[in-house]
Amino acid sequence: xxxxxxSENRIGKIKKQSLEAVAYATYISKNNSKPxxxxxxxxVNNDELAVLAKYGASKIISITxxxxxxxxSQAYTKLIAEIVEKESADTIIFSHxxxxxxxxxxxxxxxxxxxxxxxxxxxxxxxPYVFKRxxxxxxxxxxxxIKSQKCVxxxxxxxxxxxxxxxxxxxxxxxPTTVANAATKVENIDLITGKILLxxxxxxxSGGRGLKSSDNWKPLEELAExxxxxxxxxxxxxxxxxxSHEEHxxxxxxxxAPDLYFAVGISGAIQHIGGISGSKVIVAxxxxxxxxxxxxxxxxxxxxxxxxxxxxxxxxxxxKSA
Amino acid sequence: MKILVCMGNVPDTTxxxxxxxxxxxxxxxxxxxxxxxxxxxxxxxxxEIKEQSGGKIEKVSVINxxxxxxxxxxxxxxxxxADDAYRVDAEPSDSYYIAAQIAEVAxxxxxxxxxxxxxxxxxxxxxxxxxxxxxxxxxxxxxVSSFExxxxxxxxxxxxxxxxxxIVISTPFVAIVQKGIxxxxxxxxxxxxxxxxxxxxxxxxxxETDSLIETTIFELPASKAACKMxxxxxxxxxxxxxxxxxxxx
Ligand SMILES: Cc1cc2nc3c(=O)[nH]c(=O)nc-3n(C[C@H](O)[C@H](O)[C@H](O)COP(=O)(O)OP(=O)(O)OC[C@H]3O[C@@H](n4cnc5c(N)ncnc54)[C@H](O)[C@@H]3O)c2cc1C
Ligand SMILES: Nc1ncnc2c1ncn2[C@@H]1O[C@H](COP(=O)(O)O)[C@@H](O)[C@H]1O
Numbered sequence: 158x159x160x161x162x163x164s165e166n167r168i169g170k171i172k173k174q175s176l177e178a179v180a181y182a183t184y185i186s187k188n189n190s191k192p193x194x195x196x197x198x199x200x201v202n203n204d205e206l207a208v209l210a211k212y213g214a215s216k217i218i219s220i221t222x223x224x225x226x227x228x229x230s231q232a233y234t235k236l237i238a239e240i241v242e243k244e245s246a247d248t249i250i251f252s253h254x255x256x257x258x259x260x261x262x263x264x265x266x267x268x269x270x271x272x273x274x275x276x277x278x279x280x281x282x283x284x285p286y287v288f289k290r291x292x293x294x295x296x297x298x299x300x301x302x303i304k305s306q307k308c309v310x311x312x313x314x315x316x317x318x319x320x321x322x323x324x325x326x327x328x329x330x331x332x333p334t335t336v337a338n339a340a341t342k343v344e345n346i347d348l349i350t351g352k353i354l355l356x357x358x359x360x361x362x363s364g365g366r367g368l369k370s371s372d373n374w375k376p377l378e379e380l381a382e383x384x385x386x387x388x389x390x391x392x393x394x395x396x397x398x399x400x401s402h403e404e405h406x407x408x409x410x411x412x413x414a415p416d417l418y419f420a421v422g423i424s425g426a427i428q429h430i431g432g433i434s435g436s437k438v439i440v441a442x443x444x445x446x447x448x449x450x451x452x453x454x455x456x457x458x459x460x461x462x463x464x465x466x467x468x469x470x471x472x473x474x475x476x477k478s479a
Numbered sequence: 480m481k482i483l484v485c486m487g488n489v490p491d492t493t494x495x496x497x498x499x500x501x502x503x504x505x506x507x508x509x510x511x512x513x514x515x516x517x518x519x520x521x522x523x524x525x526x527e528i529k530e531q532s533g534g535k536i537e538k539v540s541v542i543n544x545x546x547x548x549x550x551x552x553x554x555x556x557x558x559x560x561a562d563d564a565y566r567v568d569a570e571p572s573d574s575y576y577i578a579a580q581i582a583e584v585a586x587x588x589x590x591x592x593x594x595x596x597x598x599x600x601x602x603x604x605x606x607x608x609x610x611x612x613x614x615x616x617x618x619x620x621x622x623v624s625s626f627e628x629x630x631x632x633x634x635x636x637x638x639x640x641x642x643x644x645x646i647v648i649s650t651p652f653v654a655i656v657q658k659g660i661x662x663x664x665x666x667x668x669x670x671x672x673x674x675x676x677x678x679x680x681x682x683x684x685x686x687e688t689d690s691l692i693e694t695t696i697f698e699l700p701a702s703k704a705a706c707k708m709x710x711x712x713x714x715x716x717x718x719x720x721x722x723x724x725x726x727x728x
Contacts, residue, residue: 188512255622265577340652341648341652408722417727417728438727455706
C-alpha cells in the first residue's frame with residue numbers, strides 16, 4: 158500500500174500548498190510505513206520536482222505530455238485512478254485548492270473511497286482514519302471516520318507544518334494509458350503575475366469599508382509591501398469596486414489561512430470571519446471598541462487606521478532592518 | 480434544453496451553531512433556513528440564461544435532497560422563478576449520498592446543464608457537484624465565475640489559484656459556480672410567490688447507496704483568550720509581540 162499526493166504547480170513551480178500536502182503524507186507514512194508517491198502533471202523540471210523529496214516523497218510520477226497540460230477534472234480523475242491502481246495506493250491527498258476541490262470528489266466516487274475534505278489537522282486516528290475537518294463555515298469542526306478501504310482527502314492551507322524529511326528520490330516520466338480526451342477546451346489562460354498569491358501568502362493585510370474609498374489604499378499597500386504580505390479586502394470593498402474581486406475574502410470570497418492576518422477598518426461580520434478564521438494570529442485595527450472583530454482578534458489596536466498605519470509601517474521597517 | 484440547479488437548504492449564515500448534548504447533531508431550534516447562498520446565485524444565473532436564450536432553454540428546475548421541512552426553501556426557489564422542483568425525501572447525510580440521489584433523478588430527466596454551488600455553508604464539503612458529475616460520467620468545471628450561453632454555445636470562466644481560464648464546453652456538463660456568476664441573487668416578488676403555490680414539486684424516495692464515511696462527533700472552536708490591546712501610539716510593541724510572543728513575524 159502507498160500514499161499518493163497530487164502535486165500542483167504554477168508556471169513550472171510547485172505550489173507551497175502541495176509541499177504541505179507532501180509533508181502531511183510523510184507524517185502519515187511515519188505512522189503506517191507506507192511510501193509517499195507524488196504525481197505531478199505539467200511542465201515541471203526534475204530539479205524542481207526534487208523539492209518534493211525534501212518533504213518526504215520517495216517517488217515522483219511526472220506527466221509532462223502536452224496533451225495533459227490543461228486541467229480537465231474528468232480526464233485527470235481517470236489518470237489519477239490509473240496510478241492509484243498501479244501503485245496500490247489507499248490514501249490519496251490533495252490540497253483544498255480550486256484544482257483539488259475539482260478532482261478529489263470525482264476520484265472519491267470513482268474509487269468508492271470516502272472523502273474527507275477541508276481537513277484542518279493531522280489524522281486523529283489512523284486505522285480507521287479519523288479526520289478533523291471544517292464545517293459550518295468554521296463555526297464548528299467535524300470529526301469524520303472513513304469506513305471504506307481507500308480514502309481521499311483535501312487539506313487546508315496551514316494544516317501541516319512544513320517539516321523537511323529528505324529522502325532519496327526516483328523520478329519517472331509517465332505515459333498514461335488513459336487518453337487525455339478533454340471535454341473542456343481551455344481557450345485562454347489569464348494569470349495574475351508579480352503579486353503574492355492570497356491563498357499562498359503567510360501574512361495578509363486586509364482593508365474594509367472603514368477605509369472609506371479606493372484612494373485611501375496607499376498605506377495598506379505600503380504595509381503589505383514592507384511585510385511581504387498579500388492584500389485582501391472585505392466584500393463591500395470589492396462590491397464598491399474599490400478593490401478587485403480577487404482580493405475579496407470571506408464566506409463568499411476566498412478562504413484563507415495565513416499565519417498572520419491584519420484586519421484594518423473591518424467590523425468582523427460572521428461572513429467575513431468565515432473566510433479568515435483559519436488564520437493563526439489575527440490583528441485588528443479599528444476605531445470602534447465594540448467592533449465584533451476584537452472578539453476574534455488576538456491583538457488589537459483601538460484607533461484611527463489613518464493614524465495607526467503610518468506608525469505601524471515605520472515599526473515594521475525598523476524591525477526588518479534590525 | 481433543460482437546466483437543473485442543485486439546492487441545499489442551510490441555516491442562515493448568521494446562525495449561532497449549537498449541537499445536541501451528544502455533539503452528534505445540529506440543534507435546529509430556532510434556526511432560519513435559507514437557500515445555500517451559492518445556489519441562489521446559480522439559480523439567478525440559470526434564469527437569466529433561460530430568459531436570454533430565445534426559447535432554446537425550455538425550463539429551469541431545482542432539486543433538493545431533504546425531508547419535508549425543506550419545502551419552504553424549495554417554494555422560495557419556485558417563487559424566485561424556477562419552473563418546477565424535485566425533492567428526494569431523505570436526510571442529506573453526506574455528499575456522496577446526496578450526489579448519488581441527485582444522479583438518479585438527473586439520469587431519468589436528462590438535464591443538459593446541471594449547476595451546483597461551490598460549497599454548502601453547513602457541510603463545507605465542496606464536493607457534491609464534482610461527485611455528481613462522476614456518477615453521471617459528465618465533464619465538470621469547478622470554480623466557475625462567469626457563464627455565457629450564446630446560441631447554445633457555452634463559454635465559462637473558472638478561477639485557478641492566481642488567475643482565470645476561459646473554457647468552452649458542450650452539453651451535457653456540470654458547472655460548479657461561485658462568486659461572479661451573477662451580480663445579485665433574485666428575491667421573490669409577490670407575483671412569484673403567488674405563482675409558486677401551484678408549481679409542481681415531484682417527491683421521490685431515495686435509492687440505496689454505499690456509506691463511506693461517518694461523523695463521529697462535532698466540536699465547537701475553543702474559546703479564545705481575550706484580545707490583547709496595544710496602545711495606538713506604541714506600534715513597536717505590536718511588532719515585538721507578533722515576533723516574540725506569537726512568533727508569526
Ligand atoms: C450571504 C452573505 C455573504 C457574505 N459574505 C461576505 C464575505 O465573504 N466577506 C465579507 O467581508 N463580507 C461578507 N458579507 C457581508 C458582511 O455581512 C458585512 O456586511 C461585511 O463584512 C462588512 O464589511 P466591513 O467590515 O468592511 O464594513 P463595515 O461593517 O461597515 O465595517 C467598517 C468598520 O471600519 C471601522 N472604521 C471606520 N472608520 C475607521 C477608521 N478611520 N479607522 C479604523 N477603523 C474604522 C468601523 O468601526 C467598522 O467596524 C456577506 C453577507 C451576506 C448576507
Ligand atoms: N441536500 C442537497 N440537495 C441538493 N443539492 C445539494 C444539497 N447539498 C448540497 N447540494 C449542492 O452541492 C453544492 C456543494 O455542497 P457541498 O458539497 O456540501 O459543499 C451546493 O452548493 C448545492 O448546489
